[in-house]
C-alpha cells in the first residue's frame with residue numbers, strides 16, 4: 328500500500344503539507360495573505376518579530392526532520408544538525424520573548440510554511456542542505472544585517488542587537504552546510520545531481536508562488552515592490568560562511584553590481 332499523499336497543490340505546484348500548528352495560528356499559503364508592512368509602525372514591528380519567530384520555528388522543524396529522515400549520515404554531520412536545532416529553538420524563544428515585550432502575542436498574524444513545504448519534498452540530505460542552509464539561511468544572513476540597521480534607525484537598538492546575535496549563529500549554519508556539501512560532492516559526484524534537483528525544484532515553486540505584478544497583500548502593501556526590499560548581499564558574512572569569491576560575485580551580478588566584480592570568464 329502506498330503511503331498517504333502528504334502534498335498539497337498551490338498555484339499549480341506541489342508543496343508538502345503544513346506541519347502541525349497550535350490552533351492560535353492562522354496558516355496561509357500565499358504571500359498575499361500575509362500581513363507584511365513596509366514601514367516600522369508599532370504593528371509592523373510586532374509583525375516582523377512574529378514572522379521571524381515563526382521562521383525560526385520552521386527551521387527547527389526542517390533540521391529536526393532531517394535528523395529523523397537521514398539517520399545514516401556521519402555522526403559529525405548529525406551533531407552539527409542537532410546543535411543547529413538547539414540554536415533555532417533558542418532563536419524562536421528569543422524572538423517570542425521580544426514580541427511579548429512589545430505587546431504582541433503568538434498567532435497575532437497569519438503565518439506561511441513555505442520553507443517547510445519546499446524542503447520536505449526533497450529526498451536527499453544534500454538537497455535539503457543546499458536549499459535550507461545554503462539558500463534560505465544564506466539569504467537570511469543578508470536580511471539580518473539589513474534588519475539590524477533598520478531596527479537601529481527606528482530607535483530600537485535592543486532588537487537590533489538581537490539580529491546581530493542571531494546572525495552569528497546563522498553564519499555557522501551556512502558554513503557547516505557549505506563544508507559538508509563540498510566534502511560529500513568530493514566523495515560522491517551524485518551529490519551535485521541531488522543539489523541541482525533541489526535548487527531546480529525551489530526555482531520552480533518560487534516562480535509559481537511569486538506575487539504577480541501589482542498584487543497587494545492583506546494589509547494593502549504592493550508585493551512586487553515589497554519583495555525586493557533593498558536586501559543586498561552581505562559579503563562579509565557570506566565570506567565567513569565560506570561562500571567562494573566566485574559565488575559572491577555571482578550574487579552581486581544578479582543585484583546589478585556586475586561592473587564591480589570580475590567578469591564571468593577571463594576576457595569576457
Ligand SMILES: [Fe+2]
Nearest residue numbers: 383414415418
Ligand atoms: Fe535561526
Ligand SMILES: [Fe+2]
Nearest residue numbers: 386464497500
Ligand atoms: Fe539557522
